[in-house]
Amino acid sequence: MPILYIANKNYSSWSLRPWLLLTELGIPFEERLVPFGDDNSASFGQFSPTAKVPCLDDEGLLVWDSLAIVEYLNEQYAGVWPENPKARAWARCASAEMHSGFGQIRNLCSMNCGLRVKLHHWSPELSAEWQRIDALWRQGLHDFGGPFLAGEHFSAVDAFFAPLAFRAQSYQPSLSMEANAWVQRMLALPGMQAWYKAALAEPWRDAGHEAEAAAAGVLLQDMRAPV
Structure with a gap:
């Protein structure tokens, strides 16, 4: 079964794309989530050639970058792109x-x-x-x-x-x-x-991503579970 490596669901927009496609099309896969952060980011290089997410491991064949993953899935499954x-x-x-x-x-x-x-x-x-x-x-x-x-x-x-x-x-x-x-x-x-449910329940906070949101505007509400 293919393994999809992703990062925090609260932050990782690139991870969401192939994850959602696989999920909504009912394509079986195993999710492996590695959180962002100083202690974990270095480990991205253990499964991804670019040390970035997402990365798909299909029985040892590595496919990185969300667009490449989509095209790889398109070669094997119907419904990835429209028929028309x-x-x-x-x-x-x-x-x-x-x-x-x-x-x-x-x-x-x-x-x-x-x-x-x-x-x-x-x-x-x-x-x-x-x-x-x-x-x-x-x-x-x-x-x-x-x-x-x-x-x-x-x-x-x-x-x-x-x-x-x-x-x-x-x-x-x-x-x-x-x-x-x-x-x-x-x-x-x-x-x-x-x-979304999983994102709200995550126990991690990444300083860089939190700083981006704080710099952009005024926080009106934080829906996440307390850390």
Whole structure:
């Protein structure tokens, strides 16, 4: 059975993507979670060539980077990408854009599932990135009929944007009705519910990730279990 190495569910947006895809598609795998932190981060190199997560170990074959993992799974399982060629092309483009872009969102709206934060400042650059996200989601929902981004069924493109559903919950960006509806559908998925529940229960706090959220805005609520 493939082993998926991930880090803290509260913080690790990259880990969420393949984990959610595997979970929602019902693909068997073993989860191994290694928390961030000075005592643990060095051990990432024991299972990942880049010393980063996620990393998939399929009987000794290592596949690292979330996009590479998705494409590897696509070679073996149905439903990873949409069947419709136009939807599949769009889904791959949108996922690649998410994979390589949106630096302002990554830096100022870092994933911290348990927090609710009021940002100190919505810069034009940050607002523009959320507007681009909104436009992408509306395009997919409109062109392929929903309820998921590339059509009737959950696929890799939804998994790639799943961390932004948690970020939208935490930071409350201004989104269209259609985009907000997709966020709520994602948050209601069994896999997202399971990830969120586990994230809130985690006993670890990573200083770097906590500092990012504190620098970005005012903490309104911390939903996590006390340490």
